[in-house]
Amino acid sequence: MTYPKLLVKRDIVLKNVKALKKLTSENEVGILYGVTKVFCADPELAKIYIEGGVDGLADSRIQNLKKLQNFDIDKILLRLPQHSEVDEVVRYADISLNSEISTLRKLNEAAAKAGCRHKAILMVDLGDLREGFFQEEDFYQAVEEVLKMDHLILEGIGTNLTCYGAVIPKPHILKRLDDYKQGVKDRFDYDLKVVSGGNSSSVYLLGKEKLPSINNLRLGETLIRGTESSYGKQLPGTNSKGWVLQAQIIEIKEKPSVPVEETGLDAFGHEPVFVDRGVRKRALIAIGKQDIVNESLYPVDKDMIVLGGSSDHTILDISDCQKDYQVGDIVEFNLDYVGVLMTCTSEYVDVEII
Numbered sequence: 518m519t520y521p522k523l524l525v526k527r528d529i530v531l532k533n534v535k536a537l538k539k540l541t542s543e544n545e546v547g548i549l550y551g552v553t554k555v556f557c558a559d560p561e562l563a564k565i566y567i568e569g570g571v572d573g574l575a576d577s578r579i580q581n582l583k584k585l586q587n588f589d590i591d592k593i594l595l596r597l598p599q600h601s602e603v604d605e606v607v608r609y610a611d612i613s614l615n616s617e618i619s620t621l622r623k624l625n626e627a628a629a630k631a632g633c634r635h636k637a638i639l640m641v642d643l644g645d646l647r648e649g650f651f652q653e654e655d656f657y658q659a660v661e662e663v664l665k666m667d668h669l670i671l672e673g674i675g676t677n678l679t680c681y682g683a684v685i686p687k688p689h690i691l692k693r694l695d696d697y698k699q700g701v702k703d704r705f706d707y708d709l710k711v712v713s714g715g716n717s718s719s720v721y722l723l724g725k726e727k728l729p730s731i732n733n734l735r736l737g738e739t740l741i742r743g744t745e746s747s748y749g750k751q752l753p754g755t756n757s758k759g760w761v762l763q764a765q766i767i768e769i770k771e772k773p774s775v776p777v778e779e780t781g782l783d784a785f786g787h788e789p790v791f792v793d794r795g796v797r798k799r800a801l802i803a804i805g806k807q808d809i810v811n812e813s814l815y816p817v818d819k820d821m822i823v824l825g826g827s828s829d830h831t832i833l834d835i836s837d838c839q840k841d842y843q844v845g846d847i848v849e850f851n852l853d854y855v856g857v858l859m860t861c862t863s864e865y866v867d868v869e870i871i
């Protein structure tokens with residue numbers, strides 16, 4: 518056995534994906550993209566998404582989409598393509614999200630060279646201030662040009678919220694996608710196939726509000742933990758505990774809770790603050806901030822406290838635990854979305870699907 522290890526409970530992940538496929542379908546969102554970047558597009562995990570009913574696999578990195586090339590399902594590049602990768606984008610992605618006409622021209626050329634037609638979803642920025650056309654006229658100019666390109670298909674429009682600006686996708690905001698869709702119809706007599714209404718932050722609206730013309734969501738966090746990300750609520754029929762991190766104890770000692778001499782900056786250049794609880798029983802585990810930030814660790818043993826750590830170590834207060842922990846014991850943590858993302862990305866953490 519090697520540690521640290523991330524245990525992925527297959528049944529829970531499958532149940533979450535099925536629950537979300539049902540919920541989106543019931544709300545006229547017929548196209549569900551499962552976002553695979555969180556687990557670095559591990560093909561075994563992607564298979565669970567496909568079994569659960571996703572209609573496409575979406576990832577922000579082309580290296581990840583390459584790993585998915587043998588699956589006969591739409592692959593979507595979530596991050597705007599770099600000029601330097603357009604040849605790979607048309608090869609490994611069926612669809613990409615775009616907001617720059619110079620990139621769209623390069624994609625068109627790359628698709629011509631590859632002898633294929635690549636599908637583009639144009640992103641509009643509805644206030645979150647990350648990617649997307651901000652000025653309407655810029656958007657319509659791009660539509661006009663893309664419609665004339667021989668090797669691009671204008672697949673649809675989309676938006677992304679609650680990532681940078683934390684803007685909550687309220688119905689009146691998403692309604693603007695309706696206006697854009699209608700604008701394209703009125704000006705160019707063209708029907709957009711996909712209206713992509715965002716990520717896990719839009720899920721709270723399902724079943725409450727009729728989402729305008731939205732027929733697609735791109736879901737990462739909600740499939741992983743069953744939570745919508747606007748307010749952090751658990752959705753019915755889902756479970757957040759499908760991802761359990763195991764780490765091994767390498768030291769147990771009683772020590773004061775405040776450093777014994779004058780302090781300066783810690784390993785990450787910050788000035789640490791300590792709570793004086795007196796002498797406490799502390800355990801060191803062999804995982805650190807290079808693998809996961811402390812804030813993403815939720816001990817399964819409710820009496821355990823995560824005190825802090827450095828790049829290779831995490832320090833736990835185990836004084837109040839009922840269990841008499843020994844060096845060599847394995848401790849377990851539930852993870853938030855960032856925790857799953859970080860541990861899957863760390864090459865020092867093994868992933869095991871159970």
Ligand SMILES: Cc1ncc(COP(=O)(O)O)c(C=O)c1O
Binds near residue numbers: 552577718739
């Ligand atoms: C463009 C885009 N869409 C969708 C997602 C999925 O977001 P979430 O995990 O909130 O569902 C992301 C991020 O992973 C993204 O960058």
